Amino acid sequence: MSSPASDVPATSAGQRAVVIVAAGTVLALLYVGREVLVPVVLAFFLSLLLAPWVRLYRRLGLGHGLSVLVAVIAFVVIGTGLASMMGSQVVHMARGLPQYEATIRGKVTTLREMTLGRFEIMQGEVGKVINQAEGTLPAAPSAPEHPSASPESPASEAGSVHRPTTPMEVMTRVLSTAWIPLQTAGIVLVVLVFVLLEQESLRDRFIRLAGGSDLRATTAAINDAGARLSRFFLSTFSVNFGVGVAIWLGLTVIGVPNAPLWGCLTAVLRFVPYVGVWMVAALVALFAAAVTPGWSLLVMTLVLYFVVELVVSQLVEPFLYGHTTGLSPLAVVVSAIFWSWLWGPVGLVMSTPLTLCLVVAGRHVEGLNLLNVLLGDAPALTMPQRFYQRALSGDAHEILAEARSFLKRKTFAAYGDSVLLPAMQLGRIDLMRGAISREQQNVLRDAVVKVVETLGHDRSRWSLRRMRPTVLDDASIGRRLRQMRVDVAGRWQGSLAVAPGTLVLCVGLGSVVDDLATEMLTRVLRDLHIDARHLAPDDFAAFDAEPHPEATPDAVSLAYVVSADATAERADCEAMSATLRQRMPGVRIVALLLPEPLVTTDAVVPLGADFDAVTRSLEEAAQQAIALFPADGAGLTPH
Structure with missing residues (x-):
């Protein structure tokens, strides 16, 4: 008797077999x-x-x-x-x-002389050189012996082909063809x-069959499919009709005969994605080459198609519907090949709407989600997932390309909130599960350090400095980034002789994500020309162990306590706030509580009375700092 554990592979294999058989049956029925x-x-x-x-x-x-x-x-x-x-x-x-x-x-002869003719001349010259090198001459061709022609041709022996002559025979042949x-x-x-x-009745019947108990989900699916298909048909039909008219008028102006025919063919075949319009363009160009002895009409025809298609695809279509069919370009091409193989020319024309129906079904039916992932234009991975995956692969260049595109629209703080820190939370989850090896941790750390170093405002100071192996190679990402600034600006990341109330302390609680978030906040504030310093809990004891006669009293006006897991680090948060309040009674203390891993809503964590405010993101924390410093920059220290 087999155990339940041994039945799992057989069950999954049986399910895969059922899916394969069902897919094959559906394809056979469609064909x-x-x-x-x-x-x-x-x-x-x-x-x-x-x-x-x-x-x-x-x-x-x-x-x-x-x-x-x-x-x-x-x-x-x-x-x-x-x-x-x-x-x-x-x-x-x-x-x-x-x-x-x-x-x-005439044009075929000209093309032959320009291509095959020159090749034959070159071949003859090469043959002469080879014959001279071998010391032989080509033998004179003997006259072929022509057999005597038969007095009767085969055509006459085969008999004449019967052609319809009576009106009834002609009508029968036409009707059989049409x-x-x-x-x-x-x-x-x-x-x-x-x-x-029966449109309304058919919709009600479909709702009853698809999900009578869940009217909301079924109605949403039908509305989505109807809206997408209607938008696709109306906008595409309108655009293709306009393209056909433009080609009709353009061909008439340049003098190509049968311009209405070519305009209609262009409008119809433009439903075939990517290649349809160029198939007609090639056909019209060949016809234009046969009309006149010169080549100018062919060139003008190709230029007309190129200009019209360029204007429509780059200006008209994005303005009307923005290419929002919901299909990826690869899915459009593959679907055109598949449906044309299955249903012929009609399937080729209907390939895009048919595939769009499959994508909508995959979006609203859980069992068909595979179709939405494979054929839809939505990203398969979120931005944090892409960051984490590419960082595990050590592909910092691709991360930087996406980051620069993101930073054209939003701030560096927003990038940290929505991409980098959530990606590090994914890494933290894998680390807690033991699913990430030591080698992968090193690759991940090096990639993130390179990305933050390149994107950060301070990169010009040390980006060209070669990173040498140090004892910090096993340190967290945030501490490695902080060490780069320490190597340039000194142990305390800048002078201690500053104007009163001009320093901002960013204190992390020691975890990997805490250190990185603290370093990110420090860089965001320094980009705003605020003198922010990244400190760890053990830095306070190190500061007290050294004399600092140059330090300005009351130099700190704002302190952040950063935590990426406030529920687990609540005691550490309160202890750090108490330490800061004891050392600097007049300082404004703000808690930066980042979203916790695997938590969809912000957890309300009660904190001690030493905190003056609580923020939930780097952007919100930056706004707190901006509000405390004067707009004219008085009291701010340069980098």
Whole structure:
């Protein structure tokens, strides 16, 4: 009899097998049922495009059924008109192709002479050199023996191909060719009408099936999907229509024939992400090369497409909807390949909205969260998680790149509050669990030191100094950073002969995160031209053990006690505040209590009466210091 522990791997393996079989079954059903699923899905997507028009007609006083009928008829009329126009343009282009034959042959000959012709000449010269080196001459080619031509050609023996001659035969052949597209269009229209008529009922049924007991979550998912898809269809359709019109007018101006056809193709294929518009551009460029003997029309065509696409992608689309489809660029490309393989050209055009539906489902259904992580555009890791992961890998350069981007929008104190210190809390949790090795600790410490040293205001003083191995190699990150300032400014990080009330003490309680937070606060205050000094609890005894005749009495006006775990360090906080109050009775003492690990809300920790204020972040602590010092900088000491 197997133990429960031994059943766990089998169970997980069985679950993975079920997931694989289910995924394979779904793919098989999508592929086998594509003849039915493609028209139905296309009808649902078209209903999202026509739904705003139906609501508009209903607000104008038309009934629901009449509004649907008007919207569908207008859609059919516009679609039929565009299809007829494109068909006539194709026929016109086909009739004009023979007159471009001479131009095409001339340009093919020119290209051959410029490429293969030169290669053949070079090959012939190389062959002569090789033959001369070998001392042989090429043998004269013998005249080929041509067999006598048969009096009867094979074509005459094969017989003539039967071509329809009667009107009935012509009509039958046309209908057999157009039957499948007409059948698909009919299914789409029928399903579209009933989807628009039963839109509210379908939504209620979906809510009942998806989560009748949790109406809030299901409604949020439906609203999210509807808003994203409607925004995608309306904005993309509007932009693509405008691009098609711009290409139509531009090609007409530069003289490319059949400009309406190319404009419509551009508008349709632009639904294919990234490559659709350039496929049409290449086709139009080839056609332009066949129209005129020169190459100027081809160049102007490519320039037109490049300018229009550049303006639309960089100016118009960000202004309208900011590329907020919710999909990553890689997901868009992969989805286009996948859906085109599964459903052909229609799947290629519908790839983005189909994938967007999967992302929305993954965002609101816990079991499908994998789809949101793989296909969505939201970062897979938070900024503190990315900082911690890259610091464990020793990748300080990537951390600095993200930090500089962050600092363009916010302050160094905000970076410490929202990124660096939460990342160190993650490291503290791993350290408490014993999940981080000594080597990883060293790599993490070196990376964080390099990042803070580079970003800090004081980096110009010692960033070029080579860091040599010292006894502080095993010290915490905060103490190593403080030692860099001590090496430059002296044991007490500056002169003790200062104006009264101009010093600010930042005292950590000794843990790794406490020391780093204290050093961060010190650097933030020094960036504000406030003379802040980073002290540890044992520095007070060291200060008393040495004579300091130059020290200014009452030099300290503000003192911070920094704790990253106020619940566990409450006694140490109160003891430090009592020490500071005894040594400096007139000093304002502020507690900086940072968020504790694995705690989502700020815990209310009662502190002793020696504290004058409590802050929860580096930014708030900096605001406390700014409020205590005059704006004109009187009493502030330079670095």
